[in-house]
Amino acid sequence: MLAKVSARFLLCLTLLLAPVAWAGNVTLLLSDSAGPYAEFSSTFSEALNSRRWSIHLVPKADAYTPGAPTADLIVTAGSEALRQALQRAPPGTPILATLLPRQTFERLLNEAPRAKRQLTALVLDQPPARLSAFIRHLLPGQSRIGVLSSSETRHLLPTLRQSSAGLQFENEDADNDAALLTALNNLLPRVGVLLALPDASIYRRESIKSILITTYRQQRPVIAYSSAFVTAGALAAVYSTPAQIARQATQLIEQTGTLPAIVYPSQFAIAINANVAQALGLNVADEASLRQRLLGEGGQ
């Protein structure tokens, strides 16, 4: 089924995203007015060329009503904004969805009424190559990487393995809570590190702690996908900030050419939890040098 969805995206992209000189009205739809969305909104407004684009800001996605001014492009920030946009935006208006994990984007797309429109997602997921590189630079000695997957994220694994560059990814399925810790306990003895991929069905607020404790008890570091996760107890994360995403979004808008359905973030940040590193007895490089190494490798 996932394969089918991908195929449809590719078709859409080729057909609809014709190279045009971009100009006109942009409706910026935020899931929420506060937090990362505000950061995104302000950076986006700054970065977008205001001579060519006029921005219509809708701070709350549920308050969005299509109409004047007629949007030439809808930019959504967050899952909720995309959901509203998919439901309410006039068909045909292209949508650039940002600030959401790939899994969520795919699920919303799957749920949304089918409509022919230009839809591109600038996802929060880091490209697999960057993840592999990050792991190699962060933990040079580790080659066996564990990954937990649910039914919604399992299809990403092959891509990951392709870019592994010597890393060996072990996978365990954890489709429900009960299976989660069992899966984790099965997985961890086989691997040196756990790579957490954005999967809302696995890494939930309620389960994160148990996962972290379990890994800690088995002395396995966790490579996470957000700074909050690092704060919660993961060893390190490579991630993109809302501002980085906002800048990339403006670049995507202004750039001509066909956009793929899924765009990985180009810019990234690195977070390391030094305490965790110390607790696990790991000697890791600092964030700046890691980032330099990653950038130097040119891992996009």
Added chain:
Amino acid sequence: MNHLTLRHRLLILTLLPSLFIGIALVIYFTVSGIRSLQNELHAKGLSTARYLAPVSEYGIITGQLDNLHTLALATNQEPSVKATVIVNQRGRALAVSGRVSMASETLRQKLDKPGLVAETESWLAYGAPVFRSVSEGDALFDQPLAAVKPVAQEIIGHVFVELDKSILITRQHDLLIRGLMIVLVGMIVLATLAIAVADNLSRPVMRLVNAVRAMSEGKLSTRVPPLSTGELGILEQGFNEMASNLDDIHQSLQARIEEATAQLAFQARHDALTGLLNRREFEIQLEKVLAAVQAGGEQCSVLFIDLDRFKPVNDICGHLAGDEVLRQISQLFQGRLREEDTLARLGGDEFGVLLHNCTGARARQVAEDVCDLAGAYRFIWQDKVFAIGASIGLTRVTRDVRNINEVLAAGDAACYRAKESGRNQVCEQEAHAPAERRRETSEWVTRISTALAENRLVVEAIPVRARQENLLDGPLVELTAHLFESGQPIVSLSALLDAAERYELGSSIDLRFIDVAISALARARSVGKQIYCLIPLTGAAVGRSGLIEHIARRLAAENISGQGLYMMLSEEATTHNSSQAIDFGRQLRALGCQLALADFGSGLSSFSHLRNLTPRIVKLSRSLTRDFGGNRSSTSLLRAIQEITTDLDILTVAEGIDDPKLLAQLDQLGIDFNEGRAIGPREPFDAWLEGFALRAIS
């Protein structure tokens, strides 16, 4: 509390409140200490549960029972934790450590926060819910819609810990014991101090107490050493001052008591009135003398003096006068006696004299001298003059005398005999001779009244010689009497009247004389003759009511006038009751009777009486006529009396004329009548009357 000593009170006052305070403090601190321990335990239980709960979360979530068990065991290692239970959502125990006392219901309850779940005497149970912890997630990665509704924190199980209270109880016990020990030590220290203070305070007080006790037991020389200062010092000083004052007072009191004792001893031996020895002392002296005589010492004589006519003084002038008489008489006697002689007042008007080394004629002379002194003595009280006189019994104390009672009885009897035989004389009696006992009071009363009733009072006539035939138209006769009792010595009229007057029997004798005289008068009239009777009355007759009425009644019964009846009163009686005597005389004269005065001239007031009383006849005092003849002063006194009486037309009678040679001289003086042995002897009145009547008829 009242029977406690000062020391005990002080100790109680000091120690009791301290003990209470100490115990109260111990209890307070124990309770508060226990409360803080309880709070501590509570806090411990809560915190243990609170800590255990999140730690257990992972174990509950993962179902790692080993892990939970380790936790429970670790928790149980905590002091006072006796049991730990970790249960899952449904209350099923996942891990148990220690001995669980909680009920299974307790384990199944739902808690929303840590707290006490059960409590008994010996343990506490705390429970805490185990929440599923929620991490700070990244909103961007949350599932859409999932974050929209924030769910309440999920409870995935509970932890329970039981805390043992026994340690609390032990601690409480410890605290109490320790506190009480402190109190005990404190009390011992305090008691030592208190005892020291109490001793310090009570010792001087006890010294004072002992001193007071000693004082009250009579040890007046007791003093307290003035060692204390302050109030106690003042007390000690004050006590010593008081003690010395008391001592002084006691000593002076002792002196006075000794003085008084001496006085009492003197009084016991002496007569208060006269200062002479009293009867008791006299008898003691007599005992000594008797013992001395029996041992071969010189013989002694004893005088027993009984005053004559003392009673009238007492009766008329009162006891003050009587006392004065006794004093004067005693001085009078003392003046005659030698230094070594012992004069004593035996009681009333009786005196006793112990003449040492003096017997026979010398003793007799002393007795006579005393008698004469008494006879010559005149007692003057206000305007009244009394002749006293004394009857004296003389007896000797010889070797033959067995005891003093013989002496006393003999003296008494001799004195009595002297009184019987007409007073103012001395009688002798040997001590060993059988003594006549003096009559007793009751005896006299019965004797006189019986004699009157049985007509044993023999009325006699004393014949009177007239100087001239024509002085009266009939013979003058004086009535007298004596008591005739078979086997008894004759009692003279003076003695009889004396006794009668003493026992208030005088009126019977008076009435007897009056009756006899009136009968005689009537008898003489019946033969056509007139007689004149001198009727001696007792002194008390003057004031006696009914006497005049009696005379009047008797005269009326005989149907005659009272002419020829001369009621004779002693000068003494008229002197002392002069107004009554005047009244008496007037009443007599109304009946035709006349008044006569006896013993005239014995008192100085004699002459004034003559005018007031207007007697028809006066009988001259024997003292005037006794020495008549040889004594010129008596003669001139008689002459003076005679002149006055003649002037007042009063007839005079001289009595006791024993010598016929005196008659001529008396006649020459003008004395109207004479009586005595020179004139004729006494004879029974009846005999005289019959003789007279026969002579008249013939």
